[in-house]
Every structure is written in C-alpha cells, then in structure tokens.
Amino acid sequence: MEYRVTGSGVAVRGLEDFSLNDTLTCGQCFRWRNIGKGTFQGVAFGRPLTISQDSTGSIIFHGISEEEFLSMWREYFDLDFDYGAAKRKISEHSSVLKDACTFAPGIRILRQEPFEALCSFILSQNNNIPRIEGIVRRLCECFGEEIGEGQWSFPNVERLSLLSEDDLAPIRCGFRAKYLLDAARKVARGEIDLAEIDKLPLDEARNALMQIHGVGPKVADCTLLYGLHRLDAFPQDVWIKRAVEVFFPEGFPSVLEPIAGLAQQYLFHYCRKNPDVLVLPEE
DNA sequence: GTCCAGGTTTTTA
C-alpha cells in the first residue's frame, strides 16, 4: 500500500480490490453520506472525514494529516489485508461465490467502532437500510457531539446509558429503544466488555453478546464481524438464509469458515442487488 | 389499506 501526502490530504494510488462506493454502500455501515462525484462524508472514532475515489481508482483522504491517516484511517478501511488472496479462496469453492466476488470485487470489511456496530445492528432488526440510516443519524444528532459542520460523533456509552425510553423518542426507533438502552447500560457497567469478548472463541463471544436483551444470533454476529473484525462470524439475515437454502443445501463450505463473514458480505451484496438469483427456476 | 424491512421476544398450541 503506497500513499503520498499532498496539499489537500493523503492520496493512495494503485490499491487493488478497493471500491469506496461498494465498501460504504454494501450494508455494513450506516453513517457515510454520498455527496456526489465519488465522494463520501462520514465519521468514525469521533473523527470526521471526506473521502473520494476517482475513475482511476485513486483514493483521496481529504484534509487529514499523515499521522491521522496512518494511525486510524488506514486501519479503519483495512488497507493492509490481502483481499485478492481471500477472494481467490472464496471463489474456488462455489460458482455463486465466484460471481459474488466478481460482482463487487472492491468490498472491504471496515473496522468500525465496536459499540457503534453493536448499537447500529440492534437498530437494524426488522428494519430497512434507509430507515436504519435515519435512526442512527438522529441518534448521533441528538446525543453525540458536533465535531464538524453537520457532522456528529456517535454518542458515548455513558451518555446513552443514562437515557430513558422517552429520551429516545425523537430518534423514532420504535420497540428497539429498550434494546439499545439495555446494551448501553450493560456496556457502561462493564457487564459487557467488548474488548474482553474479542478474546473469546466465536461461540462464547456470541453467547456473551446475546446476554443483551434484543441481541440474537444475527446481531451478535454483525457486532463481531463489523465491530471486532471477526471474519469468521457469519451473520445470517433473511437474504443469506435464502441464499444458503438455494446454493448450499448441504451447508456453507466448511473450508471457508475462517473467512465466512467476508464471503457472506460479497454474497449479501450480490443477492440484494440481483434478487433474481434467489428465485428457483420454474418447473 | 396492506405489506415489508440485514430479527428478537413473547405468546400460543
């Protein structure tokens, strides 16, 4: 990964397997806004960023220092992982997974803030993506801090843990409010320690997260995959369940277990954008 | 008006 510091920020050229648009719109995060011309604005770990990718694939991290790029954004966008090798492995074992990798070869798994990922996917249940984005945005605007023009940090755990369901009414998340509060309170108390959970084997980590009221297997796996970068976590939403039924009646290939979550992301995006592939041919 | 949305909990048989 090569980069250079320019007058306007940090530029990364020649990076293989990275599509900014596909990475930010494939359903793994809810905080990035497309402001046109391949440019997105968002916030992570309390830092605002404007980032763009041009037609040659070059990425510009606007207005940040080399130090900030190296100490956080490089990791956030997972720039040092060999996605080419991972995709070759994923593609080897199934034609639909090969198609999925080819369809959006530039998807990367972001390393999001663990508590933000937990909250975001609690709010995602039985909900659609545009509405999830709206709820998360209102959550940040109501209870985060304004750190730039129109940009808000994700609320900290302590603040959220002190709120009531009534306080959350303005974000209009419905029945999920009590789930969000239970998560915030358990994390604030240390009853749920996301850093400690990250040290556990996958099953134990899932079970620990599921002690939160409103966290089932799917939300637990999303938290592990997107918040703790556990690439072996395999979130099964309605799309993936259907895809497994149709393409893997014998079960998902076990050789892919260590990177099943990554495979899941290519497959999820592919199915969502091409729903016809999940329709069985008529007799 | 009905249906559905990156599920989970609660109720019912």
Add this chain to the structure above:
DNA sequence: TAAAAACATGGA
C-alpha cells in the same frame, strides 16, 4: 419444543 404473533415506524 415449535410455530405464530407482536413489536414501532414509515415508505412502497
């Protein structure tokens, strides 16, 4: 134990 129903909200 397993299958329904309920859960808030808002766009299609």
